[in-house]
Amino acid sequence: MIPVVRHGLARLRNDRARTALLIVGVTAAAAMVGAAVTVAYALATAFDRSAAAAAMPDVTAQFAQQPLAPVAARVRALVNVRAAAYRIEAKGVDLTAGPRFATAVVDGVRNDGPRGYALTSGRDIRHRDEVVIEEGLARSWHVHLADRLTLGGDPLGVVGLATTPGTVAYPLSRSPRLYVSYDTARRLTGGAAGVNEVLLWLNDPSQVDVTLAQARAASFGLRDLQFVTRSGYRHLIGRAAGLVISLLVAFSAIVLLAAGVMLGASAAAEMQRRREAIGVLRAFGATPSSIAVGYAVESAAVAAPAACVGLVAGAAVVASPLRHLLGILNEITPPALTTFGLLAAAWAAIVLVVAAATWVPAWRAGRERIVDTLRGGDVVGAPKRVPLPALAGFGARLTLARPARAATLVTVLAASTAVVLLMLAIADVLHGLQRNAQTLGTRYQLTVAASDISLAEVREVPGVAAATLRYESDAADSFDLGESFKLVGFAGDVTSYESPPVDSGRRARGIGEAEVGAGLADALDLHAGGTLAAQLPSGREVRFRVVGIVDALRDEGLVAYVRAERLRAAMPAASTEIAIKLAQGASLNDVRNALLGRGVHADKTGGISEDSGLDTSGRASFLRVLAALLRSVAVLDGLVCVYALAQILALIARERRRAVAVIRALGASRAQVFAVFAGAAVLLAALALPIGVGVERAVLGPAVARLAVSYVTLSLKAGSSAILVVAGALAVAAAVAAGWATRTATADAIVAPLRED
Amino acid sequence: MQGVGSVLVRARGLTKTFGEGHAQARVLDGAGLEVARGEFIAVVGKSGSGKSTLLHLLGGLDRPDSGEIELDGVRIDRLDERGLTAIRRHKIGFVFQAFHLLPELTGVENVLLPARLARDGVEAAPRAKELLERLGLARIARRLPTELSGGEQQRLAIARALINDPALVLADEPTGNLDEESGADVLNLLRRLTDSDRSVVLVTHDRAATSIADRVLRLEGGRLVA
Ligand SMILES: Nc1ncnc2c1ncn2[C@@H]1O[C@H](COP(=O)(O)OP(=O)(O)OP(=O)(O)O)[C@@H](O)[C@H]1O
Ligand SMILES: [Mg+2]
Numbered sequence: 001m002i003p004v005v006r007h008g009l010a011r012l013r014n015d016r017a018r019t020a021l022l023i024v025g026v027t028a029a030a031a032m033v034g035a036a037v038t039v040a041y042a043l044a045t046a047f048d049r050s051a052a053a054a055a056m057p058d059v060t061a062q063f064a065q066q067p068l069a070p071v072a073a074r075v076r077a078l079v080n081v082r083a084a085a086y087r088i089e090a091k092g093v094d095l096t097a098g099p100r101f102a103t104a105v106v107d108g109v110r111n112d113g114p115r116g117y118a119l120t121s122g123r124d125i126r127h128r129d130e131v132v133i134e135e136g137l138a139r140s141w142h143v144h145l146a147d148r149l150t151l152g153g154d155p156l157g158v159v160g161l162a163t164t165p166g167t168v169a170y171p172l173s174r175s176p177r178l179y180v181s182y183d184t185a186r187r188l189t190g191g192a193a194g195v196n197e198v199l200l201w202l203n204d205p206s207q208v209d210v211t212l213a214q215a216r217a218a219s220f221g222l223r224d225l226q227f228v229t230r231s232g233y234r235h236l237i238g239r240a241a242g243l244v245i246s247l248l249v250a251f252s253a254i255v256l257l258a259a260g261v262m263l264g265a266s267a268a269a270e271m272q273r274r275r276e277a278i279g280v281l282r283a284f285g286a287t288p289s290s291i292a293v294g295y296a297v298e299s300a301a302v303a304a305p306a307a308c309v310g311l312v313a314g315a316a317v318v319a320s321p322l323r324h325l326l327g328i329l330n331e332i333t334p335p336a337l338t339t340f341g342l343l344a345a346a347w348a349a350i351v352l353v354v355a356a357a358t359w360v361p362a363w364r365a366g367r368e369r370i371v372d373t374l375r376g377g378d379v380v381g382a383p384k385r386v387p388l389p390a391l392a393g394f395g396a397r398l399t400l401a402r403p404a405r406a407a408t409l410v411t412v413l414a415a416s417t418a419v420v421l422l423m424l425a426i427a428d429v430l431h432g433l434q435r436n437a438q439t440l441g442t443r444y445q446l447t448v449a450a451s452d453i454s455l456a457e458v459r460e461v462p463g464v465a466a467a468t469l470r471y472e473s474d475a476a477d478s479f480d481l482g483e484s485f486k487l488v489g490f491a492g493d494v495t496s497y498e499s500p501p502v503d504s505g506r507r508a509r510g511i512g513e514a515e516v517g518a519g520l521a522d523a524l525d526l527h528a529g530g531t532l533a534a535q536l537p538s539g540r541e542v543r544f545r546v547v548g549i550v551d552a553l554r555d556e557g558l559v560a561y562v563r564a565e566r567l568r569a570a571m572p573a574a575s576t577e578i579a580i581k582l583a584q585g586a587s588l589n590d591v592r593n594a595l596l597g598r599g600v601h602a603d604k605t606g607g608i609s610e611d612s613g614l615d616t617s618g619r620a621s622f623l624r625v626l627a628a629l630l631r632s633v634a635v636l637d638g639l640v641c642v643y644a645l646a647q648i649l650a651l652i653a654r655e656r657r658r659a660v661a662v663i664r665a666l667g668a669s670r671a672q673v674f675a676v677f678a679g680a681a682v683l684l685a686a687l688a689l690p691i692g693v694g695v696e697r698a699v700l701g702p703a704v705a706r707l708a709v710s711y712v713t714l715s716l717k718a719g720s721s722a723i724l725v726v727a728g729a730l731a732v733a734a735a736v737a738a739g740w741a742t743r744t745a746t747a748d749a750i751v752a753p754l755r756e757d
Numbered sequence: 758m759q760g761v762g763s764v765l766v767r768a769r770g771l772t773k774t775f776g777e778g779h780a781q782a783r784v785l786d787g788a789g790l791e792v793a794r795g796e797f798i799a800v801v802g803k804s805g806s807g808k809s810t811l812l813h814l815l816g817g818l819d820r821p822d823s824g825e826i827e828l829d830g831v832r833i834d835r836l837d838e839r840g841l842t843a844i845r846r847h848k849i850g851f852v853f854q855a856f857h858l859l860p861e862l863t864g865v866e867n868v869l870l871p872a873r874l875a876r877d878g879v880e881a882a883p884r885a886k887e888l889l890e891r892l893g894l895a896r897i898a899r900r901l902p903t904e905l906s907g908g909e910q911q912r913l914a915i916a917r918a919l920i921n922d923p924a925l926v927l928a929d930e931p932t933g934n935l936d937e938e939s940g941a942d943v944l945n946l947l948r949r950l951t952d953s954d955r956s957v958v959l960v961t962h963d964r965a966a967t968s969i970a971d972r973v974l975r976l977e978g979g980r981l982v983a
Contacts, residue, residue: 391873391874394861394862397862401861662859663859663870665851666851666874667842667845667846667847667871667874667875667921668874669874672874751813
């Protein structure tokens, strides 16, 4: 055994090129696995971990402000409630710190139950003049503990930083979230005693539906009641994270498959060259298993440090973007120790895979008859007829001489192609969301409260192209009160303000017509031509004829867009805003400032005008970053393809060095040697491309689209331009790989391989 | 074309050294020879004396450290890779001891390969057919090399060496892997090549081969002696 291992280590030293290739391959694969493990684990567990750390409530109920006592009495009547916390929440509170300004959401906390937010540093509020701020605010404004800021005119000292799972961090959310004492918040809301928010923790969270139904039934008299559940949010986050996780898992599976195939193939090729040496070892008494172990130890010795470096590098590369992403989602990064444990397990797995990939062919070679191995030998057993032009056809035959290997490589290339196409399709959709207001649907950029300013005044502000009244109300389906949704009405033409893509039917035009979000259409089984019967909080019912189903992104598609007339008649107190469209080229901030000058605060909608407001929209920049990220992953994946192709051609060049030397001796030029390798590469790429395209369009795209957003129909099928790009990239990859193989194959003198007899 | 008997190959002062330091060995040390058109030369020598090395230099597969090689009036030791490629294509036919047929290609495809490399595949097809018939290989032309005997493989290799009608055929122990009878067949074939004014340089250990040669040269101490 010892001499066999020694022989292995001597091989490593002597064959530097092979050792280097092994190191590069293992390191690259390990880096990808390290990145995938870190991100997938963090995303898969972050929400639960953060929710647990913050003691996130199972149900949060919001309603118009009420005195505490009657609300508490109703809550006490609910079964299954373990704990409750009552709060007063103030929205749109002016917040300043130095020169910075924002309108904040402020929660007044009574010390009556769990907090529902996780302190990440500092301590909780004890006095009236203290505030706990969300981490996102601290990050983007560079606010530290003990700094002071002004909230609604009151100076407060920062005593703690917190994250609240279930919300998105500032500045991606428009308003930062702050926690103050109940008394402070009460002062901010105008002084009236009472609460407008209840946090509930349940004994049995799985029974949340029952509790919700009971709560709705008992909620008589509570206006504007809204429930948010922990399980609902978990579901939402899980879907988004699931998308990223499955992409990563798919991608690293491809990389691992590629690495495994390459390692196995290169080991098999090595065995082919080493058959004679193996025969000699056995002729002098080595057993097949000791030979196999010798080879396995040899490659494991190389893989162990390479895998370690790769894993650490991969984890390090994603660490910062991951922290950023989790920060945006108000989630906590996982403990370093667990991540480390996972990476260690991945390390063991990779080393094992590498050792096995060499062990198998060595064991097989070791079991051949000694006399056969002593004869060594070139590869034989090619298929008889491949009707292709001479040299490229010869290359194709060289590839097909190893059908199993060719098939695996085609699989790898096809899978990569499919993933790249998917990435490009997603990036396209994101790009569209970012660019095209049509896709988002919202075509106005600002809103102001209608009570603050008249429509005519707004229309006079420079930079305002158009403005109209906008009504929004909660509503419940009259037939099935369980399903609640948003009813949004515009005075006049709806679609010039809100025009999500029409999925079926047509745009609403008449007074009694409604465009219904796909989510609501699903929930209520509505079709174009059906009737939407909406129960308003006032108790009145309004009916609309459904004329179109639209892909609305907001509120999971639980929304209906209508003309305002009936809404206004049925509900005079519906919250009224003025929706403002900016003129071409007008600056969003100039218009906001002009309105501020008239004493009116305007909210951004995130709606994007055709050529302005792009860079002022947080969502747009987020989408841009995401699209860029996906495109770079696609490029990375493309590089994996080049590597895989180059590897297999290098293998062919190695295995068949004598054949290459022979054709050179017969007068083949460099270009002709290139043609041989290009023939091999093009064959593989040409087989892989249609398979990859088919898989993406028929399986991967639709599956991911469903996983991502079930409430809108997104097309993630790669378009023809993406397919052209990928085909071009594959051709380039084939050429690069063939060029590289030609270089290595023609670098040596012709005679060396010919002498190997 | 020059007349019969004119010089095809003129090599002078060839040296070639392999290895470095202690392991350095000067395999050729001032070797020289002249080959006339239509001449059949046998080169003999001990194993490791540099016979194959000499053949590789003459065939443009390798370069001498110093010395001159003139082939059909062209100094091939001065040619770049592109020039050498052209020489290998059009002037030289190489026959190896181990045949070196490509296992993926059928007999006739192997024979046609040099013509295809010279972008002459279509025109060469009838020539290949005729060659195969002349060498008694028509029957096995569509088989893969692995299905053939050693003698058949070597005859295919000779056909391959002749397809581009080279002026010089270099054969490195072409009978080394063959039994006596097949070896005799192959030698006859090579001898007949000189009838059409081709020159043959044959490296061999075989007594039968030396007896049919016009001249026998011995490689000794890095030089060729008569
Ligand atoms: N590429 C090379 N690298 C190192 N040494 C070489 C190389 N080619 C030849 N040699 C050495 O040069 C010497 C001559 O080799 P060559 O193959 O020319 O001998 P030969 O006369 O053909 O022997 P044989 O009759 O065994 O075929 C040998 O010692 C050999 O080891
Ligand atoms: Mg020799």
